[in-house]
Amino acid sequence: MNNTTTTDVIIIGGGAAGLSAGLVLSRARADVLIVDSGQPRNGPATHMQGFLSRDGMDPAEFLRTARREIEGYGGAFLAGSVASVERHEGFFSITLLDGTIRQGRALLIATGLHDHLPLIPGLSDRWGSLVHHCPYCHGYEVRGLRIAVIGGPAREMSIKQAGLLRRYSDTVTLITNGIDLDPSERSRLEAFDIHVVTGNVSHLIGGAPATLTGVGLMSGDAVTADAVFIAPPQRAHDELLKGLGCETNEITGLVSADAFGQTSVSGVWAAGNVVTPSAQVITAAGAGSAAAISINGWLLNTDLDAATAARP
Structure with a gap:
């Protein structure tokens, strides 16, 4: 009642x-x-x-x-x-x-x-400050910086992020991180001066959550970056x-x-x-x-x- x-x-x-x-x-x-x-x-x-x-x-x-x-x-x-x-x-x-x-x-x-953020060490504690998902929301604030885009399950959005971010920086790197690019996709990105790195991400590099200097790869190599973008599920x-x-x-x-x-x-x-x-x-x-x-x-x-x- x-x-x-x-x-x-x-x-x-x-x-x-x-x-x-x-x-x-x-x-x-x-x-x-x-x-x-x-x-x-x-x-x-x-x-x-x-x-x-x-x-x-x-x-x-x-x-x-x-x-x-x-x-x-x-x-x-x-x-x-x-x-x-x-x-x-x-x-x-x-x-x-x-x-x-x-x-x-x-x-x-x-x-x-x-x-759903990927379980990459150093990523979640930088989410919203040095790690972003929306170029429209945060691209302008990282203009001129070195930007790394970490690929993931939302592959089309990851690829689009890399393209959109070229408006803000001359140094944009797409780390495939599990994305298989076909030759046409890779060619289009590289023609747009986007550097493509094939490999999986191991961790973010920086002495503290307030700093970011790069993205570490499973191979032991690293991509220099001041800002990171991802497209999480x-x-x-x-x-x-x-x-x-x-x-x-x-x-x-x-x-x-x-x-x-x-x-x-x-x-x-x-x-x-x-x-x-x-x-x-x-x-x-x-x-x-x-x-x-x-x-x-x-x-x-x-x-x-x-x-x-x-x-x-």
Whole structure:
């Protein structure tokens, strides 16, 4: 039986998508609860790029500023991780790992994704500072430096990274690290003045996490580098969406959502990296805003239906 106050919207995930949605909805006078685990994907980074008027801003400061804005309009926050979500008649019930239960009429899930970093010694402690994955996010900051691209399972993206990074540096090296380049691929890269090194990476070279001088190879050789880029495999945190029965794309395996973030399950929306892995901070925020407008329209129609049904 529903004995708990039911919030209009519960947003799971307090990154750019979830916060943007929270701002739009709280300004629309909806009761909003944002549940956040406090583990943002870009947490290791000291700056974010490409966000108009916020270029170079510390991601942590961006989150703090957004939370203050939302709280100023009456939005609420709850720290914790959601263990499960249940669908009931007219509302959804979420249970946190600590046993806390909350209810909402609509759900927006913006739980992001996880980058599976290769187990290369020295890589994870430089992730977000000297090791990057997005040329658009960090290429400009390493312009003119010696850049090494470490290949991996996402081979097409690794090859593309090397090409994109030539705009920023005259010294770009692609270390195959398991990628088999066909003669045409190698020829195109070398014609673009990208040095190709065939071999597997053993470790990153540098006296401390704050320094990087090169990439060590299993052969004992080394590639001199001031910055490293990789394209790690990614896994969307979409367990809650799939648990609710949301349809997925047969090709990508990702949960399907329309242009406004609405999934196949009525009352459930998704936005940000959880459904669009390539989304940057600014595009994730835009997706959250679009989802919020869609959610508010859905709430309106639900209220109109209820009022009409209750009318004598």
